[in-house]
Amino acid sequence: MEASKVIHAIYTDDDVLMSAVKTVKAEKHHIEEIYTPFPVHGLDKAMGLAPTRIAIAAFMYGCVGLTVAIVMMNFIMIEDWPQNIGGKPSFSYIENMPAFVPIMFELTVFFAAHLMVITFYLRSKMWPFKKAENPDPRTTDDHFLMEIAVHDNEKELSSLLQETGAVEINIIDKAH
Amino acid sequence: MYTFSNKLKTFSIILMVLGLLGVGYGFMNSHKTFEEVETMLANEASHHGGGHGEATAHADASHAEDTHGDDVHGTTAVDHVDEHKEHVEHVMHQIENRPWSALYVAAFFFFMIALGVLAFYAIQFASQAGWSPVLFRVMEGITAYMLPGALIVLGIAVASGTIGHYNIFIWMDPEVVAHDELIQGKSSFLNMTGFIIRGLIFITGWWLYRHFSRKFSLAQDKADINDNRNFKKSFRISAAFLVFYIYTESMMSWDWIMSVDPHWFSTLFGWYVFASMFVSGITVIALITMYLKSKGLLPLVNDSHLHDLAKFMFAISIFWTYLWFSQFMLIWYSNIPEEVTYFVTRFADYKLPFLGMVVMNFIFPLLLLMNSDYKRIPWFVVMAGIVILCGHYIDIFNMIMPATVGDRWYIGIPELGSICLFAGLFIFIVFTALSKHPLLAKGNPFIKESEHFHY
Numbered sequence: 001m002e003a004s005k006v007i008h009a010i011y012t013d014d015d016v017l018m019s020a021v022k023t024v025k026a027e028k029h030h031i032e033e034i035y036t037p038f039p040v041h042g043l044d045k046a047m048g049l050a051p052t053r054i055a056i057a058a059f060m061y062g063c064v065g066l067t068v069a070i071v072m073m074n075f076i077m078i079e080d081w082p083q084n085i086g087g088k089p090s091f092s093y094i095e096n097m098p099a100f101v102p103i104m105f106e107l108t109v110f111f112a113a114h115l116m117v118i119t120f121y122l123r124s125k126m127w128p129f130k131k132a133e134n135p136d137p138r139t140t141d142d143h144f145l146m147e148i149a150v151h152d153n154e155k156e157l158s159s160l161l162q163e164t165g166a167v168e169i170n171i172i173d174k175a176h
Numbered sequence: 177m178y179t180f181s182n183k184l185k186t187f188s189i190i191l192m193v194l195g196l197l198g199v200g201y202g203f204m205n206s207h208k209t210f211e212e213v214e215t216m217l218a219n220e221a222s223h224h225g226g227g228h229g230e231a232t233a234h235a236d237a238s239h240a241e242d243t244h245g246d247d248v249h250g251t252t253a254v255d256h257v258d259e260h261k262e263h264v265e266h267v268m269h270q271i272e273n274r275p276w277s278a279l280y281v282a283a284f285f286f287f288m289i290a291l292g293v294l295a296f297y298a299i300q301f302a303s304q305a306g307w308s309p310v311l312f313r314v315m316e317g318i319t320a321y322m323l324p325g326a327l328i329v330l331g332i333a334v335a336s337g338t339i340g341h342y343n344i345f346i347w348m349d350p351e352v353v354a355h356d357e358l359i360q361g362k363s364s365f366l367n368m369t370g371f372i373i374r375g376l377i378f379i380t381g382w383w384l385y386r387h388f389s390r391k392f393s394l395a396q397d398k399a400d401i402n403d404n405r406n407f408k409k410s411f412r413i414s415a416a417f418l419v420f421y422i423y424t425e426s427m428m429s430w431d432w433i434m435s436v437d438p439h440w441f442s443t444l445f446g447w448y449v450f451a452s453m454f455v456s457g458i459t460v461i462a463l464i465t466m467y468l469k470s471k472g473l474l475p476l477v478n479d480s481h482l483h484d485l486a487k488f489m490f491a492i493s494i495f496w497t498y499l500w501f502s503q504f505m506l507i508w509y510s511n512i513p514e515e516v517t518y519f520v521t522r523f524a525d526y527k528l529p530f531l532g533m534v535v536m537n538f539i540f541p542l543l544l545l546m547n548s549d550y551k552r553i554p555w556f557v558v559m560a561g562i563v564i565l566c567g568h569y570i571d572i573f574n575m576i577m578p579a580t581v582g583d584r585w586y587i588g589i590p591e592l593g594s595i596c597l598f599a600g601l602f603i604f605i606v607f608t609a610l611s612k613h614p615l616l617a618k619g620n621p622f623i624k625e626s627e628h629f630h631y
Contacts, residue, residue, distance in 0.1 A: 059546070087511070098505045 005150040006032060006174050007157050008135060009166035010143050014040045017144040020164035021046045024148065027160060032147040035139035054123075058116040065111025069104040135172075178473050180611040184603065191600030198593015202275030206590075213268045269341075273580040275590040276336050276343035282594035283332055284432065285456070285572050286602045287325030288449075292457025293318040294386055295421055295450075301389070301414035306625040307484055310476045312617040313610070314465050316390050318457070320609030321602050323383045328598075330375040333432060337368060344580055347438040359438050366435055374431055378424040385417035396619035404621050425450055433572075436579040440518045444503055449575075451496035455537075456568045458488045459561040464606070466554050473615055479552040480631040486551035486560070490541055493564060497538040500571075522574060525583040529570045536567030569595070 011017040017040065024031060031047055044051075074093045077100075082090040089095040121127060139145045148157060150171065158169050208216070297315040300308045337348030346352045346359075347366045353359045359366065389410050396406040426446030434445050442448075462485040468474045507515045522530045544560045545551055577585045617623060 055548075098501075098508050101501065101505065 004174055005154070006172050007148045007150055007154070007161065008168075008170040008172055009146045009148070009161040009164075010136065010138070010168040010170075011146070011165065012143055012167055013165075014144060016165040017146070018043065018046055020146065020161070020166065023164050024146070024160070029148055029157065029160075032149050034147070035135065035145040037140050037142060037144070040144075054116055054120060057119050058112045061115035061119075062108045062112035064115075065108040066104055068111065069100070069107035073100045073103065177614050178468065178607075178611045180607045184607060188600040188603040188607070191596045191603070193600075195593050195595070195597025195600055198589045199275065199279060199597055200593075202278060202590025202593060206272050206275050208268060208271055210264060210268065213264050213271065217264060217267060267584065270581045270584040272341060273343040274584065275594075276332070276340055277576050277580040278590040278594045279597075280329070280332050280336070280344055281569070281572050281576050282591070282598045283325065283329045284576075285569050285595075286321065286598040287329050288453035288572070289456045289460050289602070290319050290322035290325050291382065291425070292450075292453035292455070293461055294322055294382060294457075295418070295425075295454060296457055296461070297389070298385065298414040298417045298421065301410050302418055304411070304622065306622045307481060307629040307631075309617055309620040309623045309626040310474070310481065310629075311461060311465055311485075312393060312620065313613065313615045314468065314474075315461055316393060317606050317610035318460060318464065319386050319390075321605045322386055323379065324601070324605060325598075326375075326379045326382065329432060330372070330379065333375075334368070334372060344576070345435055345438075347435060362438060366438060371431055374427060378428050381417075381420050381424060385413060385420075388413055389417075393617055393620070394613060397614070397617060399619055406619070407621055422450075425453075433575050436576055437518060440515065442503055442507070442515070442518075444499060448496075448499040448503055451492060451499050452568050452571050455489060455492035455496055456565055458485060458492060459564045461485060462489060462557055463561050464610075466558060468610075468615065470554070476616065476627045478629070480629050481626075482554065482557060483548070483551045483631050484629075486545055486557050489557070489560065489564060490545035490551070493537055493541040493545075497534065500534070500537075521578045521582070526574055526578055526585065529574055533567045533570040533574060536563050537571065540564075540567075 009020070011020060014036070017034070017036070021031065021034070021043065025046065025048065034043065034047065036043070070093070077096065078090055078093050084090065088099060093100075134140065135147065136143065136145055146161075146166075148161075150157060154171060158171075161169050293315050297312070297319060299305075300312070300315075333344060336342065336344040342349035342352070347362070348368060353363060364370075392406040392410040392413075396404075396410075399406055429446045429449035433449060434441065462482065465474060465477060465485070466482065469477050504519060507519055540563050541560050544556065550556045573585075573587075573591075620626075
């Protein structure tokens, strides 16, 4: 694919950034990406990002963990070798269930937490030795960067961004 | 300003009248003669079959054998008659206990809602919460029931041992104590004078906090905008109250609940009762807030406030379950006879309420209130709240009933009547208190933050 151009507008204040996002959205430009040094409250709403579904994933992982715990202990303690250990009733799962609850609980939490974190890493493409995708190192410290694709409207876009209070506007060729 | 609507007032009075009729019916119906109970038991044995039937048949067989047997028969027959007499008297006593216990359970349930709200209110002050001040007047309205509710509970407890025939607390019966060394050993704590004095100390302490925090809260409304002295006073007494509360709440739960089983003890019982009262209190705050909001009287309460209350309902329900399970599992696991009888009776005779309350107090709110969006939908929270409240009524029911009426329990007219009576009284007192002062604590230094609270 041919090289396309993007505009990088840099801000130094999150409030200015927020109002800039609202202006740019109102002008119906598509914001490709925003780089911030810290979470800006309400930015996702202003950008119109879809809400995360990671909590739903975590709930399902928790259900998996609970099932694993129940199936595991039912097999080990009740079906495979139902020993009499200190008089605990091992005739059926339900009879000995209170003793299994701590493990059922912990495995539910374990699966929900760990699989959710792994899902998060996969979905946000983060892993060790991953090449940082940072367009400007200052965005990790005290600058905010908004990236907008250019479609033969450089002039118009730069003046719009200038008005929103950007301290720096760069046009960058980006190879896809 | 809220005016107690005539409709609601009439409704609460109707509830009280119906409740009184139910309670009266319960008391009239509970006095059975020895013969009546005897025939009732005989009927049950023939109708039910099963365990009772077999037991009777067995007894009859051995009795028959005795009559045909040798010289031993005379004494065994006497023993058998004694045993029979004892059994009938035992059942007779349980039947007599039922209206008392029904009254006591309902009285305690509504009282504990008010006390739970009082603790929640104190925590909001002590933690300087920024979200809740728009709800303070609702909480203050609910805590108005604390004093009359607590006095009624203590009154019923004392009356059951003075007017009644030791219908709730057997340790009040000197004849039982005379033959019971375990209770004798505890009699320095479990005696009528101590019970009354402790009860009055608890109630006075709670009432003092409620009285002064309400007074300061109202004074803060009238104070100058920069004058936060009343708020600071509230803050200090709240911190002090919370210390007093956690001690007295624990002791209150030994006195007013745990001592119905004077042979049994559990160390985390106070916390367990606390969790129950806390979650029911928060639920009632949410329900009354939603009621007032639906009337357009709380314009500053938004769905984020509701969301926070629902989060508390969710979290404290889980906390309750944690304590319930911790108490149950430790006793079940070690299975020490003197402790485990508590759960054995509950499991044998109260299986449905005992397990049903876990569903109502844990599984239902867990699945319903887990979703963040659902916590903002009023009818959803109302539905969860009603189930939680019913669940915690059953929780108190399970604490009191097995010790007093044993397997003679039923949720019938005496129980429902008592619930109606105290629900009516609760509504009447709470909404009267709500109508006394504006529903917005506008002098609170956090009120602006609370008005704009957004989650």
